[in-house]
Amino acid sequence: MSLEQRVVQAFERRFAASPDFVVRAPGRVNLIGEHTDYNDGFVLPMAIDRAIWIALRPRDDDEVHVHSLEFSDSISFPLDALENTKSGWSEYLKGVAWSLQEAGYALQGWEGVVAGDVPRGAGLSSSAALELAAARAFACAAPALPWAPKEIARLCQRAENEWVGVQCGIMDQMISAAGQADHALLIDCRSLETEAVPLPPGTVAVVLDTATRRGLVDSLYNERRAQCEAAAAFFGVPALRDVSVEQFRARAQALDEVKRRRARHVVTENARTVRAVEMMRRGDADALGRLMDASHASLRDDFEVSSDELDQMVACARREEGCYGARMTGAGFGGSAVALVDEDAAEAFAEAVAACYRAATGIAPAVTICTATAGAEVVAGKG
Numbered sequence: 169m170s171l172e173q174r175v176v177q178a179f180e181r182r183f184a185a186s187p188d189f190v191v192r193a194p195g196r197v198n199l200i201g202e203h204t205d206y207n208d209g210f211v212l213p214m215a216i217d218r219a220i221w222i223a224l225r226p227r228d229d230d231e232v233h234v235h236s237l238e239f240s241d242s243i244s245f246p247l248d249a250l251e252n253t254k255s256g257w258s259e260y261l262k263g264v265a266w267s268l269q270e271a272g273y274a275l276q277g278w279e280g281v282v283a284g285d286v287p288r289g290a291g292l293s294s295s296a297a298l299e300l301a302a303a304r305a306f307a308c309a310a311p312a313l314p315w316a317p318k319e320i321a322r323l324c325q326r327a328e329n330e331w332v333g334v335q336c337g338i339m340d341q342m343i344s345a346a347g348q349a350d351h352a353l354l355i356d357c358r359s360l361e362t363e364a365v366p367l368p369p370g371t372v373a374v375v376l377d378t379a380t381r382r383g384l385v386d387s388l389y390n391e392r393r394a395q396c397e398a399a400a401a402f403f404g405v406p407a408l409r410d411v412s413v414e415q416f417r418a419r420a421q422a423l424d425e426v427k428r429r430r431a432r433h434v435v436t437e438n439a440r441t442v443r444a445v446e447m448m449r450r451g452d453a454d455a456l457g458r459l460m461d462a463s464h465a466s467l468r469d470d471f472e473v474s475s476d477e478l479d480q481m482v483a484c485a486r487r488e489e490g491c492y493g494a495r496m497t498g499a500g501f502g503g504s505a506v507a508l509v510d511e512d513a514a515e516a517f518a519e520a521v522a523a524c525y526r527a528a529t530g531i532a533p534a535v536t537i538c539t540a541t542a543g544a545e546v547v548a549g550k551g
């Protein structure tokens with residue numbers, strides 16, 4: 169049974185009626201452009217066919233009642249007295265409600281059932297998917313809330329930054345809001361302009377989940393952000409986005425060693441991401457793969473956000489026939505890698521990489537051949 173069918177069926181059991189709306193919002197995999205979003209730079213993610221689904225109907229009052237199939241847990245809260253308990257999946261929904269209301273939108277209550285298949289902690293943005301699905305649900309229940317993907321992405325990011333307390337950039341919310349089927353999305357994280365680019369013909373993205381999850385990711389992430397901001401201040405610019413590779417080379421020697429390496433990653437990664445789009449437009453899978461390989465090295469050596477398992481996974485992937493390139497994806501410190509692979513070789517690739525990784529680490533990975541999907545949408549609904 170599909171997730172859509174599951175949330176609809178669970179809704180019908182719970183409320184003895186059909187839902188008025190079904191919404192979905194996808195997770196994502198980032199092809200290249202890592203740790204560049206909070207430096208106002210470029211990212212190139214695609215929305216994947218793993219998503220959060222909500223079946224819902226509006227309520228007459230201002231209460232939200234939601235049951236989660238994954239957590240076998242029901243929550244409820246009033247929209248006019250939101251309370252932050254700082255734990256649990258309901259804070260993502262409350263945070264979105266808070267942020268939308270702060271922006272001046274009048275919301276209405278709703279009740280529904282949520283389920284999803286975006287693995288948590290795998291670097292595939294399960295939290296952004298939940299936020300965008302919640303925002304879509306609020307927009308269905310309160311038609312006065314227009315669906316403007318960029319604005320909603322910003323408000324969901326604010327929910328995560330200020331309500332949930334994670335200092336993420338804009339990438340995950342943007343791609344979950346604005347993803348396009350069969351395309352990756354180049355996002356300029358300063359202007360939020362986007363450009364849809366297809367993968368080179370005959371290739372697919374394969375997500376390689378190391379099945380390792382690290383603690384302290386938030387504090388390590390915030391430390392990287394602070395180092396980048398300090399490096400931008402050294403160059404006298406608002407963000408590292410404003411430093412070209414040439415400008416970096418000319419002045420980097422005067423930066424302290426750690427900040428120099430952090431900045432070198434961001435500056436070169438921005439250049440690689442822009443270049444990656446050119447290579448995709450040319451359909452040059454070899455060149456795109458080499459840029460992904462270089463991105464991994466830079467994240468491992470200069471930005472220091474890889475892990476032994478991620479390095480091992482990437483090594484296993486690159487050995488295989490049909491692999492153009494591979495790199496860690498997302499914040500790092502565990503989670504997933506992504507490989508660009510010949511479509512015809514993908515099944516054999518997936519099996520071989522899983523076996524290689526298992527033999528090297530003793531850990532069973534999760535390998536998924538992905539298709540690029542649309543961003544958050546109403547898949548069924550009244551009017």
Ligand code: GLA
Pocket residue numbers: 201202203204205206336337338339340498499500
């Ligand atoms: C996490 C954050 C994003 C981005 C990536 C690293 O996924 O949520 O905003 O910074 O890490 O590229």
